[in-house]
Amino acid sequence: MSADITSLQKETRKFKPSAAFAKQAHIQSPAEYQKLYRESIHSPRSFWPRMAKELAWFKPWKRLHEWEEPFAKWFIGGQLNVSYNCLDRHLTGSRRNKAAIVWEGEPAGPGKPGEERVLTYTDLHREVCLFANVLKRNGIVKGDRIIIYMPLVPEAAIAMLACARIGATHSVVFGGFSAQALIDRIHDCGAKMVITADGGYRRGSVIPLKKNVDEALKQCAGVKRVIVLRRANNDIHIEEGRDVWWHRELEYVTADCPAEHLDSEHPLYILYTSGSTGKPKGVLHTTAGYLLGAYLTTKYVFDLKEEDTFWCTADIGWVTGHSYTVYGALANGATTVLYEGAPNWPEPDRFWRIIDKYKVTIFYTAPTAIRAFMRWGDDWVTKHDLSSLRLLGSVGEPINPEAWMWYYNVIGKKRCPIVDTWWQTETGSILITTLPGAMSTKPGSAGLPFFGVDPVVVNKEGKELPANVGGYLIIRKPWPSIMRTIYGDPERFKRQYFSEIPHVYFTGDGCRRDKDGYFWIVGRIDDVLNVAGHRIGTAEVESAIVSHPKVAEAAVVGRPDSLKGQALVAFVTPKQGTVVTPELKEELRSHIGVQIGSIAKPDDIRFTDALPKTRSGKIMRRLLKEIAAGGDVKGDTTTLEDLNVLAKLRADED
Ligand code: WTA
Secondary structure: OOEEEEOOOOOOOOOOHHHHHHHOOOOOOHHHHHHHHHHHHOOHHHHHHHHHHHOOOOOOOEEEEEEEEOOEEEEEEEEEHHHHOOOOHOOOOOOOOOOOEEEOOOOOOOOHHHHHHHHEEEHHHHHHHHHHHHHOOOOOOOOOOOEEOOOOHHHHHHHHHHHHOOOEEEEEEEOOOOOHHHHHHHHHHHEEEEEEEEEEEEEEEEHHHHHHHHHHHHHOOOEEEEEEEEOOOOOOOOOOOOOOEEHHHHHHHOOOOOOEEEEEOOEEEEEEEOOOOOOEEEEEEEEEHHHHHHHHHHHHHHHOOOOOOEEEEOOOOHHHHHHHHHHHHHOOOOOOEEOOOOOOOOOOOHHHHHHHHHOOOOEEOHHHHHHHHHHHHHHHHHHHOOOOOOEEEEHHHHHHOOHHHHHHHHHOOOOOOOEEEEOOHHHHHOOOOOOOOOOOEOOOEEEEOOOOEEEEEEEOOOOOOOOOEEEEEEEOOOOOOOEEEOOHHHHHHHHHHHHHOOOEEEEEEEEEHHHOOOOOEEEEEHHHEEEEEEEEEEHHHHHHOOOOOOOEOOOOOOOOOOOEEEEEEEEEEEEOOOOOOOOHHHHHHHHHHHHHHHOOOOEEEEEEOOOEEEOOOOEEEHHHHHOOOOOOOOOOOOOOOOOOHHHHHHHHOO
């Protein structure tokens, strides 16, 4: 880390929530937010006990928290159960017949409706209890680790909640990952069981989940049992003595399964980060602090009300699916929507159809999806009635103002506030955002810290930087849902997050804070380039490129340059129908010159149909860097969504 980061973005637009929205919101004004925020930071002993009372406890906690750097504990001595908080406590009142999960399966093709299932809280509670008894029947006890490798069907959430109910620790592995990814994760966490399905649907074809599990288990002797859900009806092998069918097992159990009383710090789950370099990190989250983080942010950030229908489009294989599709939504007694398939299958209006059909009120998705929707064109959107929407959310990477404006105008019809939520697998829940009824939003800025979160932008010596000077985003003290450790590797946990700058949590993101205190994330520090002495966040240059009317998506990386240190190389996906001419490169270069300045003009622009992305939608800049430098792509490509993209990019090199 050397000099500070030069932030070049000049976005100044500001959007205030409507008076009508503010009036109905949980938090209605900046003053109300400030008061609570100050209390959360300066008087945690009055703030957190009040918040924690909104959860159901079997035994009250004794001490609020403990911080033996780098290890945090919260609500010490308390006992509770996440599944009880998500289910049982909703069964005594009017929520018992409310829809908990609304599920839409992937349609078989154009014009064919997807399957649908609605589970009320009573239904979901029963299914979870039954399946928790299945786990016990198959030898699982409190503390065991279980891998969940499933399509996005209600049973995936049922499996998670059943683990939580009996105190087994789940590790969900995204259904798009390979057998090798399964092997690494099974070994790392020492899993005894895998829960999977015969297959899952993706864009009209069947992903052979069970086959991948069979492949993986050749190298994983520790897994004694595999529970298989019948989903795609594809042919599979059943290993006698090891594999059992989910539906068969249900015949042997009752729905009577009281929730275990678990300590606040009991491990709830391990989730491996999709890190593109090195061994995946098993991020460990525990019970009380995590649940409180997910619960409170769902309530306040999404301004959740009893009658909302909440759709977070993330797969449960990612942390966003854990904290918002499942735990945060259900802990609040909300109706949560699950959709099995891809946004453009069978046609690019799948999401808008679902919003229209189920009258979704809160929609939470990722910038990469938003840019894809822009590319597919407004017509797919405008033919559906999206008037049920009242709030939109974004997560996963900085949202470029261009995409933000499209989201605001075309999807939200200028009525819906947008919450741009900054957080990480490691943070467990949203840390920086706007509260939709209380604050104005600035396109491209995540906003202000959530309650109890103390973020600062610092230089490499850890010194706080003045407004609008870019630096490193750190969090000064632990919050309830902070990860507890890297599973099995506490040393790496300390090294990775608490060593770069001593005694604070190091996020790895570059950031600046403006004079109103709003945080502007400029991307991962690895993505911050040094061009002629200026450290430039690639996200800002990308955002400028994407603001050109002919561009759908862009990724900018550095290439070693003897003169400037690093030169910028831009990979650009044009909008559909755009004719790529040699002049377009010059047009883009001068556009960037106008938007940011000459310093940000890329030395090389390459056009491409698609960018290499991880399966969670993050652009794999490491691969682009290798291509830009003209070398071979050597690194690990197992997390790449579409291998063809790479072949095409390399073939296009001139
Ligand atoms: C990035 C996803 C800007 C950031 C929840 C972070 C964001 C990493 C935002 C974590 C946002 C996530 N604005 N950047 N609203 N949200 N990021 O672990 O670089 O998959 O460090 O968690 O995504 O990614 P992860």
